[in-house]
Amino acid sequence: MIHIIKKLSLLLFLLALIGCNKTDWKENFKEKEKSPFGNFIIYNEAKELFKNNEVTLLKENFYDYLLFDSDIDSTKQFNLVCIKHSGYKYNNTGINEILNFVEKGNSVFLAFNHFKDTLQSSLKFSTNNLDKNNYSVPSLKSLKGTLDLNNNQFFNNSFFYDRNLRRNYFLEYDKKTTSVIGTIEVDGEKVPNFIKIKYGKGAFYLHLHPIAFTNYFLLNGNEEYASNALSYLPNNDLIWDPHIKSSKYSDNENEDKSSVFKFFLEHKTLTWFLFVCLIGLILFMLFNARRKQRPIPIIEPLKNSTVAFTQTIANLYLKEQDHKNLVDKKIAYFLEKVRSKYLLNTNNLNADFMEKLALKSGNELQKTKYLINTIITLNKRAECSEEELVVLHKMIEKFFNK
Numbered sequence: 001m002i003h004i005i006k007k008l009s010l011l012l013f014l015l016a017l018i019g020c021n022k023t024d025w026k027e028n029f030k031e032k033e034k035s036p037f038g039n040f041i042i043y044n045e046a047k048e049l050f051k052n053n054e055v056t057l058l059k060e061n062f063y064d065y066l067l068f069d070s071d072i073d074s075t076k077q078f079n080l081v082c083i084k085h086s087g088y089k090y091n092n093t094g095i096n097e098i099l100n101f102v103e104k105g106n107s108v109f110l111a112f113n114h115f116k117d118t119l120q121s122s123l124k125f126s127t128n129n130l131d132k133n134n135y136s137v138p139s140l141k142s143l144k145g146t147l148d149l150n151n152n153q154f155f156n157n158s159f160f161y162d163r164n165l166r167r168n169y170f171l172e173y174d175k176k177t178t179s180v181i182g183t184i185e186v187d188g189e190k191v192p193n194f195i196k197i198k199y200g201k202g203a204f205y206l207h208l209h210p211i212a213f214t215n216y217f218l219l220n221g222n223e224e225y226a227s228n229a230l231s232y233l234p235n236n237d238l239i240w241d242p243h244i245k246s247s248k249y250s251d252n253e254n255e256d257k258s259s260v261f262k263f264f265l266e267h268k269t270l271t272w273f274l275f276v277c278l279i280g281l282i283l284f285m286l287f288n289a290r291r292k293q294r295p296i297p298i299i300e301p302l303k304n305s306t307v308a309f310t311q312t313i314a315n316l317y318l319k320e321q322d323h324k325n326l327v328d329k330k331i332a333y334f335l336e337k338v339r340s341k342y343l344l345n346t347n348n349l350n351a352d353f354m355e356k357l358a359l360k361s362g363n364e365l366q367k368t369k370y371l372i373n374t375i376i377t378l379n380k381r382a383e384c385s386e387e388e389l390v391v392l393h394k395m396i397e398k399f400f401n402k
Helices: 002-018 040-044 062-067 092-103 117-123 137-141 223-230 251-258 268-289 306-319 323-342 351-361 365-380 386-400
Strands: 055-057 078-083 107-111 125-129 145-149 158-161 168-173 178-186 189-199 202-207 237-240
Touching: 062 092, 092 107, 092 117, 092 189, 092 202, 117 125, 145 189, 145 223, 168 178, 323 351, 323 365, 323 386, 351 365, 365 386
Parallel strands: 055 237, 078 107, 078 237, 107 202
Antiparallel strands: 125 168, 145 158, 145 178, 168 189, 178 189, 189 202
């Protein structure tokens, strides 16, 4: 598989050299796109990647193909693969059919940045995307990170991605039916981004970083990761869904087109939002219909300027680049809070003090020792850098937020 991808990579590189159009860095995940974040390579090489199995490249919606436009052998098992930004073209009816498809013993590989609520509730999982508000090309370019696969049989398990890698991971899942087969490093901790969920006789393989399967990273040394991730699928014939069309037959699809409120009614929170807005509009019309009287002036209470004053002083220190002074104040703040909150004597920051502090605060002893040793080191220095100030601040905040 890797050999094939490298050959195609060289061809695309030569085409890029002779091309004159400006590079499109937008994430499109389109199978016909040769831009950095299209799926041209992996889609067109699917038959070679799974050459021991028959590969069907869909030209219609999977729901339509499954129920109306194909004669699938019920005695055989299949793999369904879809790599997109999200599964928005799988409506509720389509998701139910996919669940039935897997329950009969088939497997589904979905690589999405976002999964629909219907699928999350059915498979009992939830996700957390710390970079969900990053949409622009410059902001996504700064997102770097490392992906790992939990399989020691692979020659290389860890892969670095130099851009567009959102801190997106699975937050909750049913440990009885779910196994973690891949992780992403977020703030120094490895959290799951690739899981296998057993469902009926089959399984779902869910991945939160479709960007890892795009042209850019297959051309930049990470083609082995895509190969290894897809190798988790059973040795069955493959159905590749490029998500090119919405369903022509699904009742839910027709309802979505005919009703502007359908999307709101599918989600409980949005339904309540709709009802509250309607009630608010009715109340506004009722009260606004009455005779208006002169408004009563509002006397605002005196504002607490302590926070603003503190922020002004902090900005003054930052402007003067007096990082050592701020470090000393952060240390004094930390020790004072330790004395008042944990009733510990801070005159001697020895090993006994560290053990008592770790025990009373509920933090790990190793992390507590690292923080106290950092404080001792910075306290002895005549000068401190901005980076050291920022690191100390984050360590203290993380310590008290335990």
